[in-house]
Amino acid sequence: MLDGKVALVTGAARWLGKGYAETLAGKGAAVVVADINAEGAEAVAAGIREAGGQARAVVMDVADEASVAAGFAEVEKTLGPVAVLVNNAGGLLAPTQAAEAFSVEQWTRAVTVNLTGSWLCARAAIPGMKAARWGRIVNITSTTLDYGLPTEMVPYISAKGGVMGLTRSLARELGPYEITVNAVAPGLIQPKVGREGRVSLSEEKLKSIFDLVIANQCIRRQGEVDDLVGPVAFLASDEARFITGQVINVDGGWALK
Numbered sequence: 533m534l535d536g537k538v539a540l541v542t543g544a545a546r547w548l549g550k551g552y553a554e555t556l557a558g559k560g561a562a563v564v565v566a567d568i569n570a571e572g573a574e575a576v577a578a579g580i581r582e583a584g585g586q587a588r589a590v591v592m593d594v595a596d597e598a599s600v601a602a603g604f605a606e607v608e609k610t611l612g613p614v615a616v617l618v619n620n621a622g623g624l625l626a627p628t629q630a631a632e633a634f635s636v637e638q639w640t641r642a643v644t645v646n647l648t649g650s651w652l653c654a655r656a657a658i659p660g661m662k663a664a665r666w667g668r669i670v671n672i673t674s675t676t677l678d679y680g681l682p683t684e685m686v687p688y689i690s691a692k693g694g695v696m697g698l699t700r701s702l703a704r705e706l707g708p709y710e711i712t713v714n715a716v717a718p719g720l721i722q723p724k725v726g727r728e729g730r731v732s733l734s735e736e737k738l739k740s741i742f743d744l745v746i747a748n749q750c751i752r753r754q755g756e757v758d759d760l761v762g763p764v765a766f767l768a769s770d771e772a773r774f775i776t777g778q779v780i781n782v783d784g785g786w787a788l789k
């Protein structure tokens with residue numbers, strides 16, 4: 533149980549991040565729903581409060597150093613130090629295309645949100661975790677990293693590779709303080725509806741991704757948000773205290789190691 537602990541989930545205004553926030557609230561944490569989407573974050577926080585949990589929405593752009601600092605300062609002042617950090621904000625952030633077609637801006641955006649954002653939030657959370665000699669950082673990578681597939685996602689997969697490096701190097705450095713740092717790698721968890729606000733992929737590209745991934749999974753169905761929330765909550769719990777520097781693939785057995 534996470535009673536009395538503050539859990540901050542980035543990119544929690546919808547979909548997977550929303551699922552993590554709701555699940556951690558159900559385990560007793562006071563949850564910070566952090567997102568650039570103020571309206572969505574407030575709606576998720578309100579839903580958690582209506583269900584009897586504790587939640588607060590904080591507008592935060594993980595790609596912006598000042599915004600992360602201000603968000604964490606607000607949380608510390610109102611709820612206390614962050615004990616559980618789920619670095620979920622991220623995604624493709626650019627249309628799929630050939631490696632040589634990406635612009636530097638598209639590359640930089642993917643790396644800045646997925647990787648730099650995870651580091652900025654970890655950096656802001658570490659002092660409070662060290663003082664408490666307890667902390668959980670759960671980074672979100674992707675099974676795409678295991679195969680370099682699907683194609684035409686070079687900046688995204690490269691950034692997620694960096695998130696694995698961040699996970700391992702932080703785990704080494706923070707272990708002496710009883711702070712664990714792990715990653716969850718979702719497989720294909722694409723919403724069937726409600727893709728608004730996402731990078732739109734052509735129907736042809738979507739079909740090729742679905743065909744590739746599902747045909748190679750042991751469990752031949754698309755992943756759902758409910759498939760992901762348990763593993764994230766486990767890594768955030770006290771029960772997972774001796775697990776660090778690891779990645780858990782939650783992908784229906786797409787990646788077998």
Ligand SMILES: NC(=O)c1ccc[n+]([C@@H]2O[C@H](COP(=O)([O-])OP(=O)(O)OC[C@H]3O[C@@H](n4cnc5c(N)ncnc54)[C@H](O)[C@@H]3O)[C@@H](O)[C@H]2O)c1
Binds near residue numbers: 572619675
């Ligand atoms: N959906 C999948 O199949 C899948 C597979 C593997 C990994 N992932 C990873 O899971 C995470 C969530 O993916 P999703 O499919 O739920 O994405 P999504 O696009 O549905 O949601 C992302 C959320 O992050 C927020 N966000 C975007 N940029 C932000 C920023 N700079 N600062 C703060 N918030 C920001 C958005 O407003 C949105 O609420 C991502 O890291 C993604 O790479 C997803």
